[in-house]
Amino acid sequence: MTQTLTDSYNRTIDYLRISVTDRCNLRCSYCVPPTPFAHMNHTDILSYEELIRLVRVGISLGIRKVRLTGGEPFARKGLIGFIRELSALEGLEDLAVTTNGTLIADEMKNLKEAGLTRINISLDSLRPERFAKITGKDLFAEVKRTIEGALKTGLNPVKINTVLLDGINGDELEDFARLTFDHPVHIRFIEYMPIGEGSGPAHSELLAPAITRRLEALGPLTPVHRSAHDGPAQRFKIKGAKGEIGLISPMTNHFCATCNRLRLTADGHLRPCLLSDAKVNLMDAVRGSADDATLATLFRHAAGIKGKRHDLTGHAVHDMMSSIGG
Ligand SMILES: Nc1nc2c(ncn2[C@@H]2O[C@H](COP(=O)(O)OP(=O)(O)OP(=O)(O)O)[C@@H](O)[C@H]2O)c(=O)[nH]1
Numbered sequence: 236m237t238q239t240l241t242d243s244y245n246r247t248i249d250y251l252r253i254s255v256t257d258r259c260n261l262r263c264s265y266c267v268p269p270t271p272f273a274h275m276n277h278t279d280i281l282s283y284e285e286l287i288r289l290v291r292v293g294i295s296l297g298i299r300k301v302r303l304t305g306g307e308p309f310a311r312k313g314l315i316g317f318i319r320e321l322s323a324l325e326g327l328e329d330l331a332v333t334t335n336g337t338l339i340a341d342e343m344k345n346l347k348e349a350g351l352t353r354i355n356i357s358l359d360s361l362r363p364e365r366f367a368k369i370t371g372k373d374l375f376a377e378v379k380r381t382i383e384g385a386l387k388t389g390l391n392p393v394k395i396n397t398v399l400l401d402g403i404n405g406d407e408l409e410d411f412a413r414l415t416f417d418h419p420v421h422i423r424f425i426e427y428m429p430i431g432e433g434s435g436p437a438h439s440e441l442l443a444p445a446i447t448r449r450l451e452a453l454g455p456l457t458p459v460h461r462s463a464h465d466g467p468a469q470r471f472k473i474k475g476a477k478g479e480i481g482l483i484s485p486m487t488n489h490f491c492a493t494c495n496r497l498r499l500t501a502d503g504h505l506r507p508c509l510l511s512d513a514k515v516n517l518m519d520a521v522r523g524s525a526d527d528a529t530l531a532t533l534f535r536h537a538a539g540i541k542g543k544r545h546d547l548t549g550h551a552v553h554d555m556m557s558s559i560g561g
């Protein structure tokens with residue numbers, strides 16, 4: 236019998252975001268600190284077999300959508316094989332990935348064949364030199380090839396995630412938005428979230444109201460209705476454009492009232508909210524002798540302690556974005 240997982244505020248939880256690794260081949264200045272920092276030990280990371288078991292339990296409770304993230308998910312060996320195994324699980328309707336796109340330019344067909352349904356690619360600059368400055372690696376051309384490959388392979392819609400920061404890439408807002416004129420991509424502007432102890436210098440973020448004003452100068456914006464599997468973006472189309480614009484505004488217009496997700500970290504913790512350090516330890520149960528019913532109880536507990544909305548007043552989130560998975 237299909238169950239439904241609900242939280243204490245009657246929100247249905249049907250989306251699990253899995254961070255498969257906290258490691259990444261890039262060093263985006265707004266995501267990780269500039270100085271060396273500790274990573275999880277390999278032995279402390281859930282194996283693919285353990286992850287499959289947990290996803291099965293999640294599906295039995297009502298999870299229908301899984302997104303793989305990281306760190307950089309493709310920095311973990313064997314991810315495509317894991318995607319193939321996940322996509323074969325009965326009951327899973329949407330299997331997506333969020334990636335920096337630097338390691339998979341030649342893998343689009345394989346990914347589609349393995350059962351990936353969608354891909355979100357993060358890209359913060361269209362200028363190769365600036366891309367290298369933000370990420371620490373000269374790999375803009377690889378990301379471009381990945382985006383082109385994803386479009387050609389029909390992993391639709393291809394979403395591009397861009398965190399806009401004044402003085403870093405804020406001046407590229409219009410260049411990104413204009414990409415939607417000729418390409419069927421979704422460009423999503425994300426407000427910077429203050430996450431992770433020591434993650435870089437204070438950034439001057441560009442907030443949604445200012446972004447919207449600048450977009451309106453490019454042409455009339457028509458709202459696009461959200462579909463069932465939509466994430467947090469408010470969607471728009473500029474008149475005549477092939478693609479869409481999305482605004483993800485956790486800071487100025489949060490979307491917690493419709494939050495439908497839990498997060499599973501690579502070291503086996505369920506996080507009820509991205510912007511809270513609360514977590515439920517699944518690892519001890521998985522590596523102990525817990526049965527599936529016990530794991531299901533831990534999933535329900537994580538849903539049960541999910542807050543009504545995020546509250547960043549008076550405290551910051553300690554864990555890093557690259558270990559939570561965004
Ligand atoms: N505050 C907050 N931010 C989120 C949440 N989910 C995603 N984001 C942020 O939105 C940005 C894009 O997230 P993605 O990984 O592409 O996932 P998504 O937006 O759920 O994807 P779709 O299902 O394709 O809409 C990232 O910077 C995330 O950190 C959330 O539940 N809360």
Ligand SMILES: C[S@@+](CC[C@H](N)C(=O)[O-])C[C@H]1O[C@@H](n2cnc3c(N)ncnc32)[C@H](O)[C@@H]1O
Nearest residue numbers: 266305306307333334335357396427428556561
């Ligand atoms: C943490 S990354 C993990 C997946 C993959 N490495 C990537 O970059 O797509 C997921 C998303 O989080 C976003 N992100 C990272 N730090 C952020 C922050 N402080 N505020 C808002 N978004 C952030 C990134 O831009 C990316 O789109």
Ligand code: SF4
Nearest residue numbers: 259261263266306335
């Ligand atoms: S945003 Fe993604 S690619 Fe950039 S450092 Fe963070 S985890 Fe790596």
Ligand code: SF4
Nearest residue numbers: 490491494508509545
């Ligand atoms: S901040 Fe927390 S409650 Fe709000 S949408 Fe994100 S994960 Fe959900």
